[in-house]
Amino acid sequence: MKNALEAPRPIRKPQSEVAAALPLDRDLLIRMHDLMVQSRALEERLIQMYRQGHGFFWIGGPGEEAFNVPLGLLIKKGEGLDYDYLHFHYRQSATLLAMGEDPIGALRQMKNTATDPYSGGRNFAGHFSIKRWNVVPVSSPIEVQYSMAPGTAIAQKRHGGDGITIVTGGDAGTAEGDFASCLVWSSRPGNELPILIIVANNQWGISTAASTVQGCTNISDRGKAFNIRSKTIDGNNPVVAYQELREAMDYVRRERKPFLLEALVSRLYGHSSASGANFVPDEVDCIATYEQWLEAKGVTNRAHFNEMRARWNQEMAELARKVRDEPQPTPDSIWNFIYAEKK
């Protein structure tokens, strides 16, 4: 399933016919590629910052771009119940960039500067928090978001409209009770919730293989026991991911019922900097396979890929240089924001 992308084929048809045969709009295909490359360049820059001593710890989502970019493009972005509530884990940078977030925020968080827009230098890379887009604070426990997400979905069910709750996590985190909580609370008879439950299955929990943990054939099979519509998809194929996410989201938005979507993805730089953050050559690289496909379909070409890669690498390097001189939080700032006060 992970290698479902078609092998490259020579192009013989005229360009207009090729475009007609494309599964998604040509501009969208190019836009997704651009965002995937931008996200990869960001994560690779973060890793480099860690190696250069410009950050204490790296964790992120390189290898998940083919799934996370379409997710970000399909989110209904905004603040409040009319928009999607987002309970992410820490491998979601590509989703945030696809939503339009400025990558400099992630670099600032990596460098734990006072200007870090998500935590003011308090939290690890990838721990986003954006109230204006309903991105609730990402935390390091790998399961708690599955317990919290039904809460925003209950509020949205009551509110009506087409805003939904989206929660993401990894395969390892589904072993926690919170994942079962999410399934139970999302599917109470008569109180089914508008929630898209996502599991990005990279087949690993740090060093423990999913094959030694998961007795279920697919993690999505667990949804069936709760009468939750469920599916396992190839998360390394952005076209498949876009189409499947759109279908799942349409269902959740329209029917106000849960959907469990398992995306099979790669983990291209290991769990985190604690395991070295070195490139893993034997897993599918979704950008490489997508580029082969784009080329084969005649959508664009190697020169464009190279240009994109160079452009984003350069931009991330410039942003990293800018962030390097920004101030650290002051020691007395530890006392800020313990309690919210009425203004």
Next chain:
Amino acid sequence: MASMAQAIRMALHYAEENLGVTDVFGEDVGPPLGGVFTTTQGLKTAWNSPLDERGIIGVAMGLALAGQRPVAEIQFCDYIFNAIDLLKLAGGTYWASNGDWNVPMVVKTPVGSGIRGSIYHSQSFDGTITRLPGWKVVMPSTPLDAYGLMISACQDLNPVMYLEPKALLRVRGEELIPGEPSDDRTLSKMIDAPLNDRSGWVPKWPDLQPYSVPIGKAKIVRQGNQITVVSYGRTLPLCVKAAGAIREEGIDAEIIDLRTLYPYDWEALKASIQKTGRVLYVNEDTEITNFGEHLIRRTIDELFYALLAPPQLLAGKSIPGIGLADSLEMASVPQLPDVTAAIRALASEEP
């Protein structure tokens, strides 16, 4: 006069009518039961959750983050421990997001001994919850304070842990709740669910008035000059009783009901201890890393030269649980004779 359970119920009714409370939920919180201690009977926003404490706390957080005003119940605090990291997260979210997201939610849970609840219906939670920064922690000892503290909790912008001393939930108060009818029976007919068929029952709420007890304010329950006794919850009335009895021996004790454990009213404690020079802290949580130990540490740090005797703590024994047999419960947590003896000993201690 209303019992504490009725007072909490009336406060929640006031809060769902006037303060924007959207959800009162937990195990058996909605109809037909309305809570195992009846504190949520007849509330229009009360609903039954799955039997899942992590889900309850997580959903309360989600509701709060989505702009709702949830009051979640954990049926007994003995069952809250599997949600401890979610409680930590709720307390820390505002800080971790550098002020981006606050989490206005109330968690209420019955605590402590007094109903012969054995190992899993008698534990305390004050020691543990005061170790989770970002929470405000309150614990009433009278129905009127229960009413006023709940109303404050439902207006706070932060997570508030509302500890219900289960031994006092059925005890009637000595002060009327504003709007409450003066006759017990009238009140009961209005707001207590019938014991048999409840399917068609709707409460008739009295015309309740706003009344709040500010979070962070202690109350001097009894004035005195010779010794300060600080307590909260079940042991507070024991301290008052003991002080009354011991007055005949010429010991004049000042009793302070802390009411808010965090952020606590240090100014009130300080003023009293500076006056008396002696302080006894009383609670029933286990004594090792007990919240009272913190208060002793601060007393020593800041008031050492005002002290006439070492500050003392009377607390529960550090044992794995409270046994069912009457003799075991009595021996495990402070009872009236223990409190009396402790006040007497400290009041008469000479260097």
